Amino acid sequence: MFWQDVHSPESGVIVKTAKDGCAEGLIYGGGGKEGIFIKEVVPESPASKSLKLKQGDQLLSATVYFDNVSYEDAIQILEHAQAYKVKLCLKRTPDITEIEPAIESDIIPVTILKLFPHTLCDM
Numbered sequence: 001m002f003w004q005d006v007h008s009p010e011s012g013v014i015v016k017t018a019k020d021g022c023a024e025g026l027i028y029g030g031g032g033k034e035g036i037f038i039k040e041v042v043p044e045s046p047a048s049k050s051l052k053l054k055q056g057d058q059l060l061s062a063t064v065y066f067d068n069v070s071y072e073d074a075i076q077i078l079e080h081a082q083a084y085k086v087k088l089c090l091k092r093t094p095d096i097t098e099i100e101p102a103i104e105s106d107i108i109p110v111t112i113l114k115l116f117p118h119t120l121c122d123m
Contacts, residue, residue: 015057019065022046026053035059063087 025045030037036059041048066074
């Protein structure tokens with residue numbers, strides 16, 4: 001599945017793209033209180049092939065995956081995002097003495113009982 005329609009209580013439909021989508025070839029417009037919109041999808045670009053986006057779609061949020069991203073690029077993305085709401089996906093290797101429940105979050109409650117790495121993010 002490349003995308004998923006989710007009906008919104010507001011007017012319109014929310015479209016969620018696949019994790020492996022590429023944004024190369026998207027031209028953005030708008031900004032400020034109006035929001036960010038897809039101004040154009042460049043024909044034959046990676047975005048036109050992997051994402052089911054249309055001109056005029058409003059960008060509500062974006063998730064950047066750090067696999068195959070250089071350290072410098074990842075740090076730059078995180079530094080630019082400091083002033084904004086951010087949802088993080090974390091992997092933690094617990095201390096062998098850590099047997100208390102992990103700090104609750106709105107993502108996934110995790111109780112750490114074993115010496116195995118856990119991924120703390122939504123699936």
